Amino acid sequence: NRSDRPRLLVGGSPSSSGTVETEISKTRIVGGEDARFGKWPWQASLQMGALGHVCGASVISNRWLVSAAHCFLDSDSLRYEEMTLFQSICSLITLQITLNNLQRIIVHPQYDQSVSDYDIALLEMETPVLFSELVQPICLPSTSRVFLYGTVCYVTGWGAIKENSHLAKTLQEARVRMINQSVCNKLYDDLITSRMLCAGNLNGGVDACQGDSGGPLACTGRSNRWYLAGIVSWGEGCARRNRPGVYTKVTALYDWIRHNTN
Numbered sequence: 001n002r003s004d005r006p007r008l009l010v011g012g013s014p015s016s017s018g019t020v021e022t023e024i025s026k027t028r029i030v031g032g033e034d035a036r037f038g039k040w041p042w043q044a045s046l047q048m049g050a051l052g053h054v055c056g057a058s059v060i061s062n063r064w065l066v067s068a069a070h071c072f073l074d075s076d077s078l079r080y081e082e083m084t085l086f087q088s089i090c091s092l093i094t095l096q097i098t099l100n101n102l103q104r105i106i107v108h109p110q111y112d113q114s115v116s117d118y119d120i121a122l123l124e125m126e127t128p129v130l131f132s133e134l135v136q137p138i139c140l141p142s143t144s145r146v147f148l149y150g151t152v153c154y155v156t157g158w159g160a161i162k163e164n165s166h167l168a169k170t171l172q173e174a175r176v177r178m179i180n181q182s183v184c185n186k187l188y189d190d191l192i193t194s195r196m197l198c199a200g201n202l203n204g205g206v207d208a209c210q211g212d213s214g215g216p217l218a219c220t221g222r223s224n225r226w227y228l229a230g231i232v233s234w235g236e237g238c239a240r241r242n243r244p245g246v247y248t249k250v251t252a253l254y255d256w257i258r259h260n261t262n
């Protein structure tokens with residue numbers, strides 16, 4: 001019974017048929033749906049010792065991953081040099097491919113914690129990953145690529161299944177749409193910089209949440225390739241009406257990524 005399973009990324013498709021479940025899904029925020037095994041082969045989980053999963057990340061080459069800068073803020077309880085990196089394709093429980101430990105973490109020098117501007121970090125692995133059916137990079141969109149407002153994209157992760165809730169056990173995916181920049185800027189009191197983009201559903205109900213940070217917002221382009229349009233960054237709560245998810249805009253940081261990863 002799918003409705004028994006933990007869900008995440010608030011929103012996505014309704015659960016199975018049946019009146020009871022249908023009623024429930026209307027009256028509270030529900031998560032996205034379980035991702036099919038192997039469907040998002042660039043999705044990685046950043047894990048720290050006893051804490052387990054802390055953030056998402058995306059594989060962009062055999063040596064590099066992209067995540068959010070805010071995942072790497074040192075605090076008394078968290079030292080990010082201790083972070084180990086796992087790629088968990090579909091379920092943290094059934095399959096864990098250990099990627100090579102991190103060699104270097106490059107946080108964007110202009111990252112501004114107070115407003116979440118330039119919320120991006122590059123993670124270099126000690127030794128290259130071997131690609132397989134289950135481990136594949138996502139394409140980096142160049143500066144000139146435009147994801148039009150209304151474009152359907154997918155956000156994936158093991159983050160909270162609703163605000164202040166627990167993490168998902170199975171990787172979740174949710175369908176979101178690109179939201180107009182000026183519309184989003186009005187909703188968020190001009191906090192949306194040109195290094196950010198908004199995606200979700202203005203009616204609420206579909207969104208990324210805590211723990212999805214650093215993970216991918218993936219959109220298809222021509223030739224059926226998937227592109228990393230955004231990196232889960234912030235938002236007011238999760239899946240609230242008129243409070244869409246805010247993502248780091250990857251096209252705006254393409255040159256910086258290229259320069260640092262060669």
Ligand code: 4AZ
Binds near residue numbers: 207208209212236244
């Ligand atoms: C977070 O706390 C977080 N609804 C990530 C994404 C969103 C909100 C919070 C977007 O990491």
